[in-house]
Amino acid sequence: MVEVFPRLLPPLWVTIKVSFISLFLAFFIGLFFGSINSIYSKFNPINLVSRFYVWIVLCTPIIIQIYAAYLLLPKVGIKLDVFWVGVIALTFNSAGYQTEISRASITSIDKGQYEASKTLGMSLLTTMIYIIIPQAIKRMLPATANEASHLIKASAVLSVIALLELHKAAINLQGNSFKFIELLALQALLYLPIVLGTSYIASILQKNNDDKSSKIDLAK
């Protein structure tokens, strides 16, 4: 186990890279759709499209989405490195969840804030950018950190399209050395601290938010 450990470190870095790039890209897509979803009415065309998109993402397994990205992108003439196919698949998946996250936190912001900024003569766009979204991001952070841990777990599925991340690298080493149990245990040991670490950060952020809101309640 000690011998192969260094050989698993570069793939571990690939796992982290692919997850966090996707998290970052999906964050902005989610924020965009989430804010449009929460401002405009239900039957706005963009909303209908984004609701349909979220429904597709939430109701299909991630492995299907990864196969779809892998098989369909070349069909429409986009030829990418397998790493970026992975990034696109995970971004596609995560953006669906993050749309829901940002929609929930933007709608949770008090309606009075919109009215207050209207009286101050701000347009809807400036209200969103300067007033609403900064507050919403604070509320989104715990859920986003949770999403990060989901993504790290989901990135293991990218092994099916032969992206050399941690799981795939371990499979390759298993083929060479036939030490199945040792390599699987090693993988578990490498994944556990990262995944549990991110969800621990999520719970700290959640507690932080709860403390602040309870203080505000007391002040009232």
Added chain:
Amino acid sequence: MLDIDFMIEILPRVLKASLVTLEISFLSLFFSVFLGLIFSIIALSSGKLINILIRCFVEFTRGVPQLVQISIIYFALPYIGIYFDEFWTGVVALSFIGAGYTIEIFRNAVLNVDRGQHEAGKILGLTKYQTLIYILYPQIIKRSLPPITNELINVVKASALLSVISVNELTKIMNDVIFEYFVVIEVLLEATIMYLLIISVLVYISRYFEKRLVV
């Protein structure tokens, strides 16, 4: 555009595979609820050491990717001398993954029941086990239904991963058909529609339970 005739031609295979997916999901849910009930009773009624062990198990199922857990079960079962076919290996793996979540569902539900009921049970001279089994669990079954349906949705999604250990469920059949006929879009679309149907129905059921049962 889409080759509808081909889609109809492969429909029987896809339907059969969807049945396998459903079969695996329900069997695993059944076993994981069973395991969750037993282990949550053990966790709630025993001392620190056993609680720490169960906690470790729960954190393990949460912290390790499902795909890695499936391969661990796939390789570890023969290692300790248990030989199953792929189908049952898949069921064992998904039950193992699901149990981590069901333990937490039941444990939280019991801890949310009013504290007074534990004390009332004690005063009536019931042991810890009796209080749990006769008084607390009947009340939480109703409350646990929505999270359990959610868990079923997760299990259906996780069952797609079993294609890597060549269980003949929907994703595996989809892959086989794609590489048999080299038709991508139609097959992907059909498999996606099957999953959407199955999971949307389950989501609907879970919403229904949430509205009706939780007071």
